[in-house]
Amino acid sequence: MFPLPDPMRAALEAAQAAADAGEVPVGAVVVRDGAIIAVAGNAPRSLCDPTAHAEMRAIRAAARALGRDRLNGCDLWVTLEPCAMCAGAISHARIDRLYYGASDPKGGAVEHGPRFFGQSTCHHRPEVFSGIGEGEAAKMLRAFFADRR
Amino acid sequence: MFPLPDPMRAALEAAQAAADAGEVPVGAVVVRDGAIIAVAGNAPRSLCDPTAHAEMRAIRAAARALGRDRLNGCDLWVTLEPCAMCAGAISHARIDRLYYGASDPKGGAVEHGPRFFGQSTCHHRPEVFSGIGEGEAAKMLRAFFADRR
Numbered sequence: 155m156f157p158l159p160d161p162m163r164a165a166l167e168a169a170q171a172a173a174d175a176g177e178v179p180v181g182a183v184v185v186r187d188g189a190i191i192a193v194a195g196n197a198p199r200s201l202c203d204p205t206a207h208a209e210m211r212a213i214r215a216a217a218r219a220l221g222r223d224r225l226n227g228c229d230l231w232v233t234l235e236p237c238a239m240c241a242g243a244i245s246h247a248r249i250d251r252l253y254y255g256a257s258d259p260k261g262g263a264v265e266h267g268p269r270f271f272g273q274s275t276c277h278h279r280p281e282v283f284s285g286i287g288e289g290e291a292a293k294m295l296r297a298f299f300a301d302r303r
Numbered sequence: 304m305f306p307l308p309d310p311m312r313a314a315l316e317a318a319q320a321a322a323d324a325g326e327v328p329v330g331a332v333v334v335r336d337g338a339i340i341a342v343a344g345n346a347p348r349s350l351c352d353p354t355a356h357a358e359m360r361a362i363r364a365a366a367r368a369l370g371r372d373r374l375n376g377c378d379l380w381v382t383l384e385p386c387a388m389c390a391g392a393i394s395h396a397r398i399d400r401l402y403y404g405a406s407d408p409k410g411g412a413v414e415h416g417p418r419f420f421g422q423s424t425c426h427h428r429p430e431v432f433s434g435i436g437e438g439e440a441a442k443m444l445r446a447f448f449a450d451r452r
Binding site: 206261262 | 347348350351352353354355359362363366367369370371372373374386387388389390391392394395396397408409410411412415416417418419422423424425426
């Protein structure tokens, strides 16, 4: 097996930390010029914030760090296919490239459901790469939901 | 002309305040048991946050105020048709009813583009009412973009 790229490794670690905190295990990382500038895990319950998906938190942290509301020149790495909310945010933020791990037939909005980046109402489309770290990301999600049954 | 319901009046005032601050004029309000529990204007530039649409800010403020990540029993009033990001957040937040003013053929995700609430990957659909305060909301947006040309 090939080793995972560092950003996906960091996203998977953030996903595991989310699981340890009782949240659905999803993690995300924003990279600029080869450096990780934001890492976040999914945290809607602990933050009392329905918008606190990993991608949203990483995007918000990166924008705050850069002092601007657009993340041109930045890539987002996330362990799970983004939902409609997060795909919309990725577009608004002008993310260059999106790398995600597991696909999400139930809630994904990139290759499922709205397929948002293909809509005429989507005004910025990142380049999309999927499947990196997919095995580990999916295993973590399965373990989380199995524990809760 | 009928007078506007108080929540839409408050949302329009928040939209005007956003315009005065140089932001695209959109405002949103969360109502619970007939009382306004959160009001917010669109503020991505001033907050350096691409996710800081009026709806997102109102939902986050309401969830924080109630100390939970789901807004069952709450309605959202917004001056413009929500985009994919905001429609996703409305669904995640379990908003009961969505009232919006102007429709948005360019970026809307309720009656345009992804029509998110009709997707099988959307797991909670609010009741939707549109057109309330539409004239004023659209006029404010037109004036804002005309000034910027």
